Amino acid sequence: MIRKTLKKTSSHKKLRSFIKKYKIRPEYLATNRKMISRGVLIGLFIAFIPMPMQMAAVLLFVPFVRFNVPVGIAMCWLSNPFTMPPMYYVEYLTGSFILRMKPEPVKMTLEWFKNNLDNIFIPLYFGTAIYSVFGSLGAYFLVNYLWKRSVHRDRKLHRNDR
Numbered sequence: 001m002i003r004k005t006l007k008k009t010s011s012h013k014k015l016r017s018f019i020k021k022y023k024i025r026p027e028y029l030a031t032n033r034k035m036i037s038r039g040v041l042i043g044l045f046i047a048f049i050p051m052p053m054q055m056a057a058v059l060l061f062v063p064f065v066r067f068n069v070p071v072g073i074a075m076c077w078l079s080n081p082f083t084m085p086p087m088y089y090v091e092y093l094t095g096s097f098i099l100r101m102k103p104e105p106v107k108m109t110l111e112w113f114k115n116n117l118d119n120i121f122i123p124l125y126f127g128t129a130i131y132s133v134f135g136s137l138g139a140y141f142l143v144n145y146l147w148k149r150s151v152h153r154d155r156k157l158h159r160n161d162r
Contacts, residue, residue: 029069036147037147038066043076045136046076047076059073088124088128090127091131092123106120
């Protein structure tokens with residue numbers, strides 16, 4: 001369903017005129033399996049990293065990797081002000097567990113973070129690396145699998161209708 005919606009939207013007349021007017025390379029808005037799954041991969045990879053200006057970081061990949069840019073930007077919105085604290089806390093706990101460090105009891109105040117940043121930095125970013133790599137790769141393969149399954153299902157339905 002999402003695949004068909006993306007296909008319909010990408011072929012819309014207004015979108016094509018927008019692309020032509022602003023001279024946007026059409027592959028950055030392509031809605032095929034590879035471009036969408038790459039956008040999910042890059043967007044989620046950046047979403048798991050605790051840093052400011054995540055959307056700009058997604059755009060830094062544009063010259064090097066071809067992907068659907070709106071999907072990549074939308075995926076980096078996974079980490080928003082509501083999801084950031086639990087997401088980064090789980091990353092910190094995971095990093096502490098793997099590095100066999102005793103996790104600090106966390107207080108959600110700016111002063112606590114300023115005073116304890118050097119104690120939580122390494123476990124946090126170690127956990128971040130794990131979630132960024134494996135979470136984004138898992139989502140990449142899941143999107144590929146679901147896309148292929150959707151295509152096969154549609155072809156089967158089309159064959160049965162004939």
